[in-house]
Amino acid sequence: MLFGEYVRKKREMLKATDRRFSVRQVARRIGVEPAYLSKVERGEVAPPSEAKIRALAEELGEDPDVLLAMAGKVSSDLLEVIRKRPQLFAQLIRELKTLPDHAILRLVREVRDGDW
Amino acid sequence: MLFGEYVRKKREMLKATDRRFSVRQVARRIGVEPAYLSKVERGEVAPPSEAKIRALAEELGEDPDVLLAMAGKVSSDLLEVIRKRPQLFAQLIRELKTLPDHAILRLVREVRDGDW
DNA sequence: CAGCATGTGTACTTTATAGTACACAGTTAA
DNA sequence: TTAACTGTGTACTATAAAGTACACATGCTG
Known part of the structure; x- marks a missing residue:
């Protein structure tokens, strides 16, 4: 499953029982523009930075x-561990x-x- | 030890007994401009891409x-493994x-x- | 039914990445 | 002693990453 697709599905699920999970409100809470989150969810642009993905993960549980893996990334703390003893x-x-x-x-x- | 510093040291060592390890000739073999390799070795610019670092590693043994670790990177094949089962x-x-x-x-x- | 909230299209921006191209002065070797 | 080779300074470039800002039509709701 693609990153955006997955995020949208999960957010819509939460929105069904809690209107605080609109694109706009989630975007505001994770600190991005609504239009950007919208584009991310529809795969129109690449997934956001690690920091924003973390905030989104927190938000969506x-x-x-x-x-991060769905976004093609690996957590930077893991990279750090590997980098120290390659x-x-x-x-x-x-x-x-x-x-x-x-x-x-x-x-x-x-x-x-x-x-x- | 910094990436560039380390590369320079190793290349100079090889150059001592084999003049094919000049900045220019190594640069040519790994496929970059000599001025660029020079700057990389002196830390004037960031380390090169994974591909060039691999070529350099091959070249220097x-x-x-x-x-890659010295360059602050992790091999993309390892990232792939992690990404598949995060x-x-x-x-x-x-x-x-x-x-x-x-x-x-x-x-x-x-x-x-x-x-x- | 007025007013706020919603999702999204368009246009732009900023910073990083990953280098190239060329000129120049010093060194070496034939 | 000249021809090639050496390392490096300066200037520039192309592409990707990570977004912002604003306008717009639509929809819900109090």
Whole structure:
């Protein structure tokens, strides 16, 4: 699903029961012009900056990492982590690239619970 | 160490025993103007694009991921991997953020050798 | 039914990115 | 000693990113 398409769907859903989720009002709350948000939702322009996407995620109750991914971006805090130890993380991520979700989840849990 | 500084040092080292590593000749081989490479090495302008950095890494015998990191970038193939499963990888990377190198290396090996 | 709210079209702007093109002075090598 | 090669200063360019500003027709509502 495209970024704008997804945002529009979610916003319209919220609008159905709460009129505070109009294009204009959401735009105002996340700090952009209404015309811009409208264009973003219709895919007429590229998705906004990371900061605006975060604000939008907050507003819509969505996972910022997911919304960023839909926008073709990766959270800058993750980039920072990788940038600090590029070989280590590059190796790991390429290793995990083809693993199924459950295997990666297992890894996450192992690290979280284990004595690492 | 800054990107340009590092590149200059490495290139000068190679140049010491092989005159094919002048600014001009390296620039030509990686496909940029000599003046531009000169400015990059002296930090007068920002580091080049990912593609040029890759060519430079190849040329200098350096790890592209490391050079990219010095340039403040992350390899686009890694971004792609994360973008495809943002929640999973975001969770994992944030979990690993503070782990020591050896722990992450252990993880890499475990995944590579184990039955995942 | 007047008035505010709504979504969107059009036109423009600002800043960053990623460089090119050319000239010039100093260095080296034949 | 001249021809080529070297590094760099200056000026410029093209494209993308990330929006703003305003006008307009439509629609709801109190």
